[in-house]
Amino acid sequence: MTSAYDDLVDELLGDDELLADGALPAVLSTVAETVEPGSRAVIYLRVSSAGQVKNDYDPEGISIPAQRVKCQRKAEQLGLTIIDEYVEPGRTATEMSKRVEFQRMLTRVRNAGDVDYIIVYKLSRMARNRLDDAIVMADLRKRGVTLVSATESIDDSPVGQLMHGILATFNEYQSRESGADIAYKMKQKAKNGGTIGRAPLGYLNVRDRFDGREIRTIAVDPERAPFVQLAFELYVTGDYSLEDLSDELYDRGLRTRPTGRHPAKQVSINKLSMMLRDRYYLGYVEVDGEEVQGRHEPLIDEDLFDRVQDLLESRSTAGERRREHPHYLKGSLFCGRCKRAGITQRLIVQHTVNSRGSEYTYFFCRNKQNGSCEAPHINVALVEDAVENHYATIRFSAQFVATVRAEVARAIDEQEASERLLHKQLTTELKALDTREENLIELAADSTIGQEKIKTKLREIARQRRRLTERLTTTTENLSDSARLIEAALTLLENPKELYRRCDEQQRRMLNQAIFHSIYVDDDQIADHSLREPFAHLHAVQSDWQTTDVTLPEPRTDTRPRGYQRCPGPTTWRCFGAVF
Structure with missing residues (x-):
């Protein structure tokens, strides 16, 4: 019977049309019926x-x-x-x-x-x-x-x-x-320091030969173990939330071990949290709630692990949050030595506590971590003083401030006069269009001109009216916004060091971010800076005046201040990207 069955299956499986469109279940059903x-x-x-x-x-x-x-x-x-x-x-x-x-x-x-x-x-x-x-x-x-x-x-x-x-x-x-x-054998293996199941991140499950026997054991993962150690070292600085740390490790190259079902990917925040709390990395395994010394090699020492636990506990109590500004200068400071080498790299903050419990805070270049920068750690107090003193170097002179304010006021007056003239001209044009429209309508009533020609002219008048009305009703670019921006910049930098000295940390952070793109630090000195707008353009104008004229020039007939460009049309000026 089985040979007859096999012959029937071979016959059915040889029929391509029968097997088309997923017909195999029908084949099996046909076989069963026979x-x-x-x-x-x-x-x-x-x-x-x-x-x-x-x-x-x-x-x-x-x-x-x-x-x-x-x-x-x-x-x-x-x-x-x-x-x-x-x-x-x-x-x-x-x-x-x-x-x-x-x-x-x-x-x-x-x-x-x-x-x-x-x-x-x-x-x-x-x-x-x-x-x-x-x-x-x-x-x-x-x-x-x-x-x-x-x-x-x-x-x-x-x-x-x-x-x-x-x-x-x-x-x-x-x-x-x-x-x-x-279960008993696994428990005994754990009591002897063995690892049960899949090795944690940073280790590998391997097989070793011992006295002719194959032993399943654990070895350090040469690819991921350094990242595990780095995770503890970065987190203990206090500069990283778990989300920040996960992103930082991913950017540096850490990936999970791929499996048959899942490819290598970024370490999740939850797994990172468990990793930072896992005493396995100290060399221990847990058996029935008891801790025993494991046979695997520790990756973290007790002191570092304890400091990480203290930080985790403090953040768990307060609620883990992304720490955007652990220091008001963070994010504004860059390494001056790296800049000279053509590299842009931020300075980061490190908090350390000595054996007596005294806390010290330093800024250092992130490239020190990979050995590509030799800039020293700088005490945060020295950097704070250097930045405060540097504010004196970006001050506007009193003569410059007075002149710019006078020129801005004059430009506003001229712009307002120009707008009044434009409004009058547009109103006159609209009245003229109304008159032309009324005349065409009268001609249409007398049948003096063909209807199609009149309709064409009326449509043209309507288009012109819409265009003029839009110009009349649309508010022209308001100089007052630009004037307020320039006035704020002048006020901030009239006496910036004194202003900065009187600010609290939050206000200092806001000033730093509003005025500077970057502040470059070398040792405990400010080596260079990059200003944001409009401060950069205003300083360029002041520098031009200072290098070309010892005193301000005599008033000019076109009343155009230095740094301004004439725009199309009378009495219109452009300064620092704004129209006056």
Whole structure:
């Protein structure tokens, strides 16, 4: 019977049209319909772990093909025809509800009614839980389906049912005994300092040879271990939130270990938080709530770990937040030595506490961490004093301030006069259009001119009216906004050092960010700076005056101040990108 079945399958599988558009289920159904009821069998093949599938050149491994051969021989012995098979690679024996193929097979038994026998290699391949076995068997008997083991004497006979019950009970006992034995051995391994399961980030699961035996152990991951150490060192500075730290480590090259299901990716905030709290990195493992010395190499020393825990605890109490401004100068300071080398690099803050509990704060170049910059750490008090003194160098002279204010006031007056003239001109043009429109309407009434020609002229008048009205109603660029901006810049830099000295830290931070793009520090001195607008243009104008004229020039007939350019139209000037 099996040879006839094989011939039919070969014939159907050779029909390309039948197999088109996913018709394989129809093939199997056709095969099942040709087999005599009472001899239809399906086989169920399963291994417990994915490792059993991946240990041979055959994609199914060694175990599944061996089970298939045994089940096929059993079908031949009983004169049964195998109409289908269900293969379950790497599913645990204790979770029947999660076995996809097993559930598909039961659904077919319940709904299709075309299965008379289920053949398994061993009863334990189907169930190791006595209750599950009883439920499934009751369902199969209700539907007239017989379970057959290829290697055990179980069937529908009284002796076969007795053997079935004994084997099911024994399988459950063996499953639980094996589980308890594995748990005991894992516990003993942990008590001896071994690591159970997947190694944490920074370590690798490896196999070692010892006295002719293969030992599963843990080794330091040369790629990721330095990043784990760096994570603790950066976090303890207090300059990084967990989100900041995750981004920083990702930018520097840290990725998680890839798996068969997940590619390498950025370390999440939650995993980073757990890593910073994990005493495994100190060299310990935990067994039943007790800590024992592990056999793996520590990555972090006790002092660093304790300081990280203190910071985590303080932030946990207050609530973890991104620390945008731990110091009012942070974000404004850059390394002067790196600038000379053509590199732009910020200075970052480091807080340290000595053995007596005294706290010190330093600024240092981030490139020191990779050894590419030799600039020293600078005490924060020295940097604060240097920045305060540097404000005196960006002061506007009193003569410059007075002159710019006078010129801005004059430009505003001229602009207002120009706008009044424009308003008058536009109003006159609109009145002229109204007159032309009225005349055309009168001509149309007298039929003096053709209707189409009049309509064309009226449409042109309408377009001109819309254009003039838009110009009239649209507010022209208001000089007062630009004037207020320039006035604010002049006021800030009339006596900036005194202003800065009287500000609190929050106000100093705002001033630094409003005036400077960057302040370059070398040792404890300010080496250079880059100003924001409009301060940069205003300083360029003042510098031009100071280098070309010792005293201000005599008033000019065009009343245009230095630094201004004439724009199209009378009495209109452009200064520092704003129209006057």
